[in-house]
Amino acid sequence: MVVNPHAMPAESCIDLLSQYRHIRSLSERYCAPLEHEDYGLQACAETSPAKWHLAHTSWFFETFLLKPFVANYQPYNDRFEYLFNSYYNGIGAQFPRAQRGLLSRPTVSEIYAYRRAVDDAMYLLLASDVVQKTDVLSRITLGLQHEMQHQELFFTDLKYNFSVNPLLPTYQPLTDPWLEPEPPAFEWRAFENGISLIGTANKKSDANTLFDSFCFDNETPQHRVFLEPFSLANRPLTNAEVLAFIHDGGYQNSALWLADGWQKIQTEHWQHPLYWVQRDNAWFEFTLHGLQPLDPHRTACHLSAYEADALARWMDARLPTEFEWECAAQRYNATHGISETDALTQSLANGHFVDHEHYHPRAANPDTLFGGIWEWTSSAYSPYPGFKTPAGAIGEYNGKFMCNQLVLRGGSCVSDRRQLRASYRNFFYPPDRWQFSGVRLAKDRR
Amino acid sequence: MVVNPHAMPAESCIDLLSQYRHIRSLSERYCAPLEHEDYGLQACAETSPAKWHLAHTSWFFETFLLKPFVANYQPYNDRFEYLFNSYYNGIGAQFPRAQRGLLSRPTVSEIYAYRRAVDDAMYLLLASDVVQKTDVLSRITLGLQHEMQHQELFFTDLKYNFSVNPLLPTYQPLTDPWLEPEPPAFEWRAFENGISLIGTANKKSDANTLFDSFCFDNETPQHRVFLEPFSLANRPLTNAEVLAFIHDGGYQNSALWLADGWQKIQTEHWQHPLYWVQRDNAWFEFTLHGLQPLDPHRTACHLSAYEADALARWMDARLPTEFEWECAAQRYNATHGISETDALTQSLANGHFVDHEHYHPRAANPDTLFGGIWEWTSSAYSPYPGFKTPAGAIGEYNGKFMCNQLVLRGGSCVSDRRQLRASYRNFFYPPDRWQFSGVRLAKDRR
Amino acid sequence: MVVNPHAMPAESCIDLLSQYRHIRSLSERYCAPLEHEDYGLQACAETSPAKWHLAHTSWFFETFLLKPFVANYQPYNDRFEYLFNSYYNGIGAQFPRAQRGLLSRPTVSEIYAYRRAVDDAMYLLLASDVVQKTDVLSRITLGLQHEMQHQELFFTDLKYNFSVNPLLPTYQPLTDPWLEPEPPAFEWRAFENGISLIGTANKKSDANTLFDSFCFDNETPQHRVFLEPFSLANRPLTNAEVLAFIHDGGYQNSALWLADGWQKIQTEHWQHPLYWVQRDNAWFEFTLHGLQPLDPHRTACHLSAYEADALARWMDARLPTEFEWECAAQRYNATHGISETDALTQSLANGHFVDHEHYHPRAANPDTLFGGIWEWTSSAYSPYPGFKTPAGAIGEYNGKFMCNQLVLRGGSCVSDRRQLRASYRNFFYPPDRWQFSGVRLAKDRR
């Protein structure tokens, strides 16, 4: 987490307060369609219960703001420090991740009461002088970014947790037609070689831009990367293309797979993307809008990096590196008439994010690299040259995960658009596929 | 399940109806103290959610009575046949046992509605002529016995499911003092050698005694067993005795343990009975009445058969066989003045069962072999000579489990006293310890 | 182990010496066909390497005779106490069982040298006065019985260890024709109800009969068991009968299986007995004489107790109890002209044991219950009434395994006939099938 708070005029606090109110309320609004019984579901270690997300995001504010910065603050409940700590060893031991679904208590009502109490204390903090102190504002900003990340996980986790129930519960009924028009024809977009600037600079920010200028520590320092010439697809792969892969025996052809991927699909008997269901020779897809016929025009999602890589190999292409992706994002759609900055702003605006309230990727829009699905890159999630983690437990936020994972870029249909930018790095393990993850092809140009 | 229905006068149905109403309502009454969130808890494969018990017991009536015996019966929900089938392969495939906790839907309300619908249909059945048909009455009786078994499991499962939550929820606050008076001194009761009649005869029963004369198929046929002379303890082991075993290094002394038991306690790092907790050098026990100081006078429970066997060996004794136990139960407390039948009736009446609403064994009562805890025997759960399972899926009730398990006798503080008798055989795997299981010593007399 | 040594004249020692020489040499003779590389093979935790058997049987004599009874005895190698201890916690820690195949050192030559050294010391012991001491002779006898048991395991373990090699090595080429004549027609033999004497008495034995009067502690005390009337088959099931079971869908029909058995065959994908191989629609069986066509007339073997039980159920029969088996063995073939004792002697003489050097069951001989295959019983391996283990580590020989296993009776084609008798109890876990284990049907007669 990197934010430069500096002298902060009072107005900005008002602004931050409104951000705080808004983002905190979103977590609860997203839960509105849930039955009481759904809040505790955890179908695998990776997918936390909705209730836990609600509690943990509050724990974050309590732990990193109320406890250190509010004089004589009384913890809401002594056991919560343990129960709702995700992975911060610097804070203390954690209740085992895989057992979060076993916490019937505190109840949903008690969690909401916890949220109220934290919010009330935060309002006092936001109204106090302390908010001017170094770190406080940046931590509040981080807490809100953190909450938006968990809002996204709320959706992906809930989908997985619902999917193991043969009744296939619907999160929200569909309001518009399911079948999409055909996406634009596949095209390569060429990018030249040279040195690119990757990541975000620690720029001086005044209080009004605190939220907008935010970036995570893993996006820093800004640095130079030399790229050979490459091309990037104008859209991600569609369900029709994945179906063609299946019909071509792609899941049975070892030559297409990384060794670890081949072993995984053998062991797990993967024969199609996650959530695909075949009934009476027809394909369906389980979605947050219920079971739907597989739409060939929509962007394929819930692919592991292994599947993404095999699909790319089958198409005689490859995954992009995260640097190629970021370089392309910086200049995508920029032309003589449109500056890179404007193009990027427009590109982000074109993205399909959670505010569309359509919780599944649509047919791809070639005018943006953002939204719809997270795009696997071939880049291992590693520290940038000169990367330093902040001191203390908060330094565990990102840095300690820089091993064994791959970077994904772009954001998905359940991401909050306020989080996304060209330099945003998401990361998951290659076999993971419960996120809205898909594949955009790249290739060398020499 | 063995019941002889025969010509059944109408009055008996009235009686059975009242039994039905009463027992069905108990399942729901036991759930009253639960929070909504508790209904779905499943902390391990063996401990089903309360909600699942409510649904499965209704499924039993729907599957084995409504579907076969009600003309044009419409299943309440097609998917329930799969969701709430426990293990009846003859009915069809089953939703995986270990994932029952992942069914947030149907909701608690929907399950209660299901119960209402099944009850309504059952009332019609009970009021119809069909109830006179062979098998119908006996199946209703079986369904009620089955529901009482699941009521007991409700308590043992809930206790385990609560125990993994660091908040250690209380099912029901204690109303009377926790600490018990010292139990009577340990004594051996001697029994002579000879042929004993074991099990229950398939006696002709008229309709009025249908419920009372019930026994499970695994208690039949009645047959002869020759017993060498033996002695049985006048009470089960106490917490004080288990503490002495611990202080004597019992859990570290391989010479006391069966080979499989030794391996188990090494692998699982067992150093004390389940639910015992040591804090600041004092011992506590997690109970359905919350965390309590370990009471030395109470009967020890939640012991595996391995621990029971090691405790017995440490005391230079052994576990009884199930035949010794049954033989002793038949004549326990019988004297010149009191017939065996009367003594047995009194013995059962002395037992501490679920109706006491004290959900933990007390200090032992030497005037009964029944209640408080299930007593491990050394007898493998095997078919009696001439045993036959009923035809069809209902034959899977007991017979297919007659391997790898041991018999327990006597019933516990969460059993329904209407189920217990000298011949009742409960059965669990040797390492199991989430039941209220303890140990009564036996020894040879030659 | 129960032997009464008593005053022992010198001649008996001469006899025991010759027994010692003979049995010890057999272990090495059985290894003669092995390649050097075969000695270390261990394909699963249960099947020890040949080399380990050679070492462990010597360790037994060193540990239980040389160390305690030879003055100033110097252990052959300090580390061997740890390396070759099988499971005697009373002696000390053990090298992990599953890793015995990883001990390339000591080499085969070094193990043979160890055997030489132990034998030389044993010869001195046998020639000394100490041999007269209580326990010494009985321990030597036990050591030889122990070695014969490991000789049998040598064969069953080697077979399994070879079987995972796609080259399917042959232990010894076949010298006589493979296909057997049809066995006699299936018949039931009826036995009456009543009290049987089970087990072996601790009879006074003089030195000349020390070896002959030997029995294991688990066969004692002799005691009475009441048996209801039953029938026993005149021969075990054949391969033809198992094939019919397979063709009838036996492995797919859950109604035939114990619950634990059904789970096992699902998990392990068992579709036929161990070592059966189907090639081009023909069935073959891997044997110690190489891969052979499946002979329909031979007795079926390498069945788990689950398969044995399912086969019996499919044939509307059941497994015998160990008491029924022993009772039948005591009087099998006895008629007016032939006493029980003579009939039993003849029955044992008719058995197919390791001395035939045909290491696979043949077509059954209806004139004996012994040999060919071990016959699963439905009896859990439990202590007999009054059973006591000897004090000290040697008491771990049998007693601590009396849980979770079933008794098998009769001895197999790789057993030494000197070990077998009506009361001999072998024991394995229900899913085990690497022994020569099969099934003889029983049924109730009431």
Add this chain to the structure above:
Amino acid sequence: MVVNPHAMPAESCIDLLSQYRHIRSLSERYCAPLEHEDYGLQACAETSPAKWHLAHTSWFFETFLLKPFVANYQPYNDRFEYLFNSYYNGIGAQFPRAQRGLLSRPTVSEIYAYRRAVDDAMYLLLASDVVQKTDVLSRITLGLQHEMQHQELFFTDLKYNFSVNPLLPTYQPLTDPWLEPEPPAFEWRAFENGISLIGTANKKSDANTLFDSFCFDNETPQHRVFLEPFSLANRPLTNAEVLAFIHDGGYQNSALWLADGWQKIQTEHWQHPLYWVQRDNAWFEFTLHGLQPLDPHRTACHLSAYEADALARWMDARLPTEFEWECAAQRYNATHGISETDALTQSLANGHFVDHEHYHPRAANPDTLFGGIWEWTSSAYSPYPGFKTPAGAIGEYNGKFMCNQLVLRGGSCVSDRRQLRASYRNFFYPPDRWQFSGVRLAKDRR
């Protein structure tokens, strides 16, 4: 594998023949100290038996040269194609890797006979015209490089396989003193920022340089990488430094560890590097020269990447990227008087490789980056821009492993120096530590 064969004069074949004879004979010479029993050892899935290495390297020549290029070639043994295929799905199915130690047959003698037969056929091939054909010479070269890689694995695998034996066998006794002089003081060497050329070009090679100009496909294409300024240590970390880390509680301090590393050391209870042994408060290290006192001056080895990373963090440094390492290697020790090429040649010559016949890293030599230990980098093993695998099964050699692994650089004391160069990329999974792997620190310079 990338080699340009081109027109090949006859002399070169003579040269290649002599290379072939030499390298093939080395495999057998390295086995000379083995006992017969050691050849089959496999203590974990990753560490193949010596016998298997001998067979597989021959299989490689038979599969990729004899079968495709020798007319009417008769396979030596039909089953060997399956038994000794490591991972080439394009060739066919493979005997399970984890069970290689279970192949007592073919015997050691049979494997040597197989080698002889393959060699004889190869000599004929090398003497024939076919050797001039495209691909043949390059495949022979690849086969020899492959054999050298397996010679290195022979040592690392044997060490692990021996280490589980409590007797701790010695591969070869030590001939020189064990304790090393103190290595030079730790120093940083600075390198400037800029574009580096990484990897090896596909240069035209004439036949005489075929062997020398060899590189693996994963080192190509040569491409540009921009590096920020960095410093590299003049030597790897020593045992003394790892000891200091241990004494400082490094293995107990979560703040030093990557999340996956912390989980690994908790799960596996790692408290020190592999092969370290503590006895009576003194540290020892198991080596191929037997158990030795831990030498504080020697370079630390058998570290996982997790430990390497934690050590670096503890020292406020980091691991180098593979590009930094390669860039440094290109110019290490180059000065005004010494060209980069000469310096690199000298650097390689200074390296401690297998020909020293001292099978453990010594105290570091600051005049080289090569030899002693493989140095972990922070770089994921990924394809270089423009990387293409060769067509066919041989394309599986390297490419399919480019996921989940990290690159190591420099070569170890059991590598063949003919394989090493600045661009050579070795790769293992982060938790792996049975290779001679250690850590050289890097740091940023801005």
